[in-house]
Amino acid sequence: MRLRRFSAVLRARNYEFFRDRAAWGWSVLFPVLVVMGFAYAFSGDSLELYKVGVHGGSAAAHEAAFFKVRYIQFIPIEELAEAITKVQRHQLDMLFDMTRGRYWVNDSSPRGYILERILTGDGEGRFLRQSVSGEQIRYVDWVIPGVIGMNMMFSALFGVGYVIVRYRKNGVLKRLRATPLTAFEFLAAQVMSRLWLIVSIVILVYLSTDLVVDFRMYGSYADLLVVLILGAITLISLGLTIAARISSEELANGLLNLISWPMLFLSGVWFSIEGLHPYIQKFALILPLTHVTEAARAVMIDGAGLMAISDHLLALMAMTALFLAIGSYTFRWE
Amino acid sequence: MKKGFINPVLLEVRDLVKHYRDIVAVDGISFSIAKGLCFGLLGPNGAGKTTTVEMLEGVNPPTRGEILYLGSPIGPQFKEDAGIMFQRTALQDHITVREALSMFQQLYRRSTSIEKLIEQYSLQEFVDRDTRKLSGGQRQRLLLAIAMINAPDILFLDEPTTGLDPQSRRNFWRLVKSIKAMEKTVVLTTHYMEEAYMLCDEIAIMDHGRIIAQGTPDQLLAEHFNDVVLVLPEDDFHADLEVLPNAIFNEDGKVEILSRDVNATIIRLLELGTSLSQLQIRPRTLEDLFLELTGKELRS
Numbered sequence: 001m002r003l004r005r006f007s008a009v010l011r012a013r014n015y016e017f018f019r020d021r022a023a024w025g026w027s028v029l030f031p032v033l034v035v036m037g038f039a040y041a042f043s044g045d046s047l048e049l050y051k052v053g054v055h056g057g058s059a060a061a062h063e064a065a066f067f068k069v070r071y072i073q074f075i076p077i078e079e080l081a082e083a084i085t086k087v088q089r090h091q092l093d094m095l096f097d098m099t100r101g102r103y104w105v106n107d108s109s110p111r112g113y114i115l116e117r118i119l120t121g122d123g124e125g126r127f128l129r130q131s132v133s134g135e136q137i138r139y140v141d142w143v144i145p146g147v148i149g150m151n152m153m154f155s156a157l158f159g160v161g162y163v164i165v166r167y168r169k170n171g172v173l174k175r176l177r178a179t180p181l182t183a184f185e186f187l188a189a190q191v192m193s194r195l196w197l198i199v200s201i202v203i204l205v206y207l208s209t210d211l212v213v214d215f216r217m218y219g220s221y222a223d224l225l226v227v228l229i230l231g232a233i234t235l236i237s238l239g240l241t242i243a244a245r246i247s248s249e250e251l252a253n254g255l256l257n258l259i260s261w262p263m264l265f266l267s268g269v270w271f272s273i274e275g276l277h278p279y280i281q282k283f284a285l286i287l288p289l290t291h292v293t294e295a296a297r298a299v300m301i302d303g304a305g306l307m308a309i310s311d312h313l314l315a316l317m318a319m320t321a322l323f324l325a326i327g328s329y330t331f332r333w334e
Numbered sequence: 335m336k337k338g339f340i341n342p343v344l345l346e347v348r349d350l351v352k353h354y355r356d357i358v359a360v361d362g363i364s365f366s367i368a369k370g371l372c373f374g375l376l377g378p379n380g381a382g383k384t385t386t387v388e389m390l391e392g393v394n395p396p397t398r399g400e401i402l403y404l405g406s407p408i409g410p411q412f413k414e415d416a417g418i419m420f421q422r423t424a425l426q427d428h429i430t431v432r433e434a435l436s437m438f439q440q441l442y443r444r445s446t447s448i449e450k451l452i453e454q455y456s457l458q459e460f461v462d463r464d465t466r467k468l469s470g471g472q473r474q475r476l477l478l479a480i481a482m483i484n485a486p487d488i489l490f491l492d493e494p495t496t497g498l499d500p501q502s503r504r505n506f507w508r509l510v511k512s513i514k515a516m517e518k519t520v521v522l523t524t525h526y527m528e529e530a531y532m533l534c535d536e537i538a539i540m541d542h543g544r545i546i547a548q549g550t551p552d553q554l555l556a557e558h559f560n561d562v563v564l565v566l567p568e569d570d571f572h573a574d575l576e577v578l579p580n581a582i583f584n585e586d587g588k589v590e591i592l593s594r595d596v597n598a599t600i601i602r603l604l605e606l607g608t609s610l611s612q613l614q615i616r617p618r619t620l621e622d623l624f625l626e627l628t629g630k631e632l633r634s
Contacts (some may be wrong), residue, residue, distance in 0.1 A: 008440035012426045012433065019428035170424040178393050178418040179441040180410065333393070 005181050009189035013163075017197065027159070027201055031151035035144060035209040050093050050115055053077040053086065057098030064126070066119045075274050087112070089137040089301060091272070094119075096127065104130045137301055141216040144209075145296035146269030149231065149289050151205065152198050153263060156235035157242070157256045160194045164243035165252040168334065177333035187328065191236050198232045199225075218303030226306060227299060227313070231292030234316045237323035238288060244330040263289040268297075291315045341368035343405075344488060344519050345390060350399035352385050352543075359385040361543035362399070367488075367536075372510075372520040374534030376527065376620065378628075382543035383523040384421055384492055390521060391418050391490050403488075414443055417486030419477050421493045421523075425465045431476055432461045435483060442484035455479040455509060471502030478509060488519040495529060507532055527620035537620070541628045551620060558626060559618040564591040564599060570609040577606065 017023060055077040067074065077083040077095065086092040087104045093111040095104040103119070105112035119127070167173045176186060209215075217224075242259065246252045266273065266280060267289035273281055284290045295312035298304035306313065345367040352360040360382045367373045375383040388394035390401060392408050403412045425434050432448065439445045452461055455475045460468060468476060474494060481489060491510065495503040503526075510533055514520060524530050530537050531551050538548040547554055561580075571589045575581050578599075580592035593599040596615060603610060 005441050008437045012429055012437045015433060016426045016428045167426075171420065171422055172424050172426060174393060175418075175420060175423045175425070176441075178391055178413065178416070178420075179438065180413045180443075181441050 002180075002185065006185045006189050006192075009176070009181065009186055010193050013189060013193040014197075017159075017193070023159075027155055027197070028204065031147065031201070031205045032208055034151070035140075035147050035205065036212060050111060051075060051091075052115065053083045053092045053095040055080050055083060055095065055097045056100075062098070069118060072115070084132060085302060088132045091137060091142065101127050102130050103127045104132055107131050137216060140213055141301060142297070143270065144206075144213075144215055145300050146267070146293045148202055148206065148228070149267070149292040149296060150264060150269050152202060152228070152232050152292065153235050153260055153289050155198050155201065156194060156232060157239040157260055159197070159239070160190055160236050161239035161243040161256055162249070162252055164190065164240070165246050165249055168243075168247045169249060173333045183331050183333070184328065187240060187331065191233065191240070194236050194239075195229070195232050198236075199229060202228055202232075215300070217300050219299035220305065223304075223306050223309075224296060224299045227292065227295045227309065230313060230316045230320070231288065231295070234288045234292070234320045234323065237320050237327060240327040241323045241330075244327045245332050247334070263287045266290070268293050285315070288316060288319050291319075341370050343367070344369040344403070345521075346400075346402040346405075347390070348400040348402070350386065350389060350401065351397045352382075352389060352394070353397045358543055360389070360396075363538075363540075363543070363545050365538055365545060365548060367519060367521060369519055370517045371535040372514055372522060372533050374530040374537040375521070375523040375540060376525075376530050376537055376624065377523075377540035378525075381540040383540050385543075386540070387490055387492050387521060387523050391416065393418075414484065415487045417481035417484060417489040419474075419481040419489075419491050419494055421496070423477060427466065429465060430462050431457055431465055431468070434465050434476065435479060438480045438483045444484050446483055446485045448483075451479040451482060454512070455482075470498055471505065474498060474502070474506060475509070478506070482513065486518065488521065489513060491520065491522045493523055493525060496525060503529070527624070531620055539620075539624060539627060546627050547623070554623055555618055555620070558623055561592045561594045561618065562596060563616050563618065563622070564593055564596070564603075565589070565614040565616065566591070566603075566608065566610075567612050570612060571606075572608065573606040578602065 050072045052072055053075050058076070075092070080095075080097060083092060083095050084104055087095050087106050087109075090106060090109050090111075093105075093109060094115045097103070105116050116129075164173075167176075173186075206215075238259070239256075242255050243252060246255070264270075266276075266284045267287050268284065269289065273284050273290070276284075291312040295304075295309040295316075298309050298312075302308075343366045347366065348364050350360055350363050351358070363382075363386065375386060377383045385394065389396045392401075392412055401408050403409075403415075426437075429437070432452070435448045435451060439448060452458055455478060457472075457476060457479060460472055465473070465476065478491075478494070481491075494510075495506050498506065507529065510520065510522075514533070520533070522530070522533060534551060536548070536550055537554070538545045539554075540546065547558075549557070565584075566589045568583060568587050568589055575583070575589070578591055582590050584590050591599060591603075600610065600613075603613075
């Protein structure tokens with residue numbers, strides 16, 4: 001790869017983006033407005049359903065009347081320790097360990113208090129009370145990693161995929177192909193241009209909205225940056241794969257929407273996927289945005305380090321390798 | 335000045351074929367292009383000239399056949415040595431003329447000074463303008479300057495003056511002549527026979543993916559014609575066309591008479607009471623040659 005050629009194309013792409021006021025405004029203002037809007041809309045309480053985790057047995061199979069109460073969502077739990085942390089964070093209102101007959105509530109959670117009153121008012125005395133304490137994680141704290149991930153996804157997919165398809169359609173790629181520029185140099189310049197842009201915008205969005213909303217951040221900013229950079233590279237690679245051969249903007253638009261909308265709803269951006277059907281939860285694991293969101297959320301809310309989120313990071317690396325391999329193999333200039 | 339074909343061969347094409355599914359765009363053509371000459375590919379739309387030139391440029395792989403540059407198959411070095419101006423091209427949005435030149439300059443190992451190109455191709459007035467805001471003539475001059483950014487040994491121009499007004503077209507011809515004067519090899523495709531005649535040292539006429547005639551313009555005209563054309567306004571010609579062999583009405587409302595003996599034809603016209611006040615006599619052109627060879631207008 002020749003750095004001179006790479007930097008020439010990188011510079012041209014940067015000029016193109018920064019001088020396009022509409023694209024610039026959309027890339028920066030939209031995510032800020034979304035986060036602000038969510039901060040305002042969910043500044044009060046969290047979601048309407050009561051969420052109760054159930055470990056070591058099925059809530060439906062239990063005879064106690066409590067487990068038949070409507071408007072309580074019973075969520076199967078596999079890792080008890082993780083679930084206790086969620087009770088601390090107010091992400092679960094109550095947690096049952098069916099095998100050992102215990103339950104946990106957060107002493108400072110009004111929702112936990114109400115659920116506990118329902119449980120004890122029902123005359124249920126077989127469960128031993130365990131209390132935890134911890135600061136409530138507001139919905140906006142919970143949703144911000146997802147919103148950042150969503151912004152990255154749209155910027156990566158449409159900002160790279162769509163641009164390459166436009167270049168192919170209007171003849172820019174054909175003209176560049178006639179020069180000594182290689183496909184790798186061209187694609188690397190597109191990735192780099194969008195990567196630093198995404199990371200800069202995410203930092204800007206984070207800082208500006210943090211001034212207003214004051215997010216919780218229990219982890220390391222460096223770890224969060226690692227997650228965001230790796231996530232951005234994965235999503236950009238996915239955009240390149242989509243754009244590798246297509247020359248129709250309409251088709252590209254359709255495919256990019258086909259990929260982005262399921263990610264938007266099934267990657268845990270807006271709500272936890274724990275309550276979804278197990279098959280959908282498994283499906284969500286093949287979506288890069290799921291790993292970006294969960295890793296960023298683990299760092300921000302749970303204070304997780306890189307080792308704790310290594311599964312997500314490895315998944316993102318594997319996806320990046322796969323997308324780049326497919327993208328570079330199938331790429332065509334025209 | 336037209337040159338003899340004693341120059342060494344720069345580009346050689348052997349039995350070149352290009353299929354697009356069931357369509358045969360180029361059907362087994364062979365020719366060679368000598369160094370320092372301007373080689374023209376003429377033909378109507380769909381003749382296969384753009385496909386041919388794109389295969390020569392290395393951007394469209396042939397289905398079959400060989401293209402040799404300095405005796406070897408075209409490879410990475412060819413891209414360093416070739417300058418290309420496509421028939422239809424676009425540059426990145428929101429970049430200025432100078433930035434476009436600068437970007438392309440950095441893509442090559444060898445390059446020409448940007449300031450020199452700006453002056454040579456008269457880009458000074460709009461050098462800081464967004465490339466999307468240029469007129470047709472300005473844009474073609476910029477694209478020609480970009481094609482020359484690497485000081486190419488061979489320059490490909492694919493219908494470079496299509497859509498330009500006559501003044502811009504003549505201005506463009508002047509620039510191409512200046513490039514020829516630098517001993518560059520030029521490969522030109524065009525609809526315009528006047529352009530081919532003005533610029534090309536050798537031409538190949540294509541139709542249905544095949545070369546149907548090749549040589550210098552004068553050679554081809556001499557080989558195919560030994561007559562001239564007498565042109566009269568229709569209103570001045572009062573007799574039936576049948577009385578004169580080789581006379582036709584053309585699309586411009588004029589009568590054209592092909593004649594090997596101008597004196598005899600003029601005497602016959604006078605006998606028929608024809609006014610000769612607006613008589614024009616012109617030699618045969620490449621347009622006539624094309625019509626003769628294919629039965630089609632060059633620009634149909």
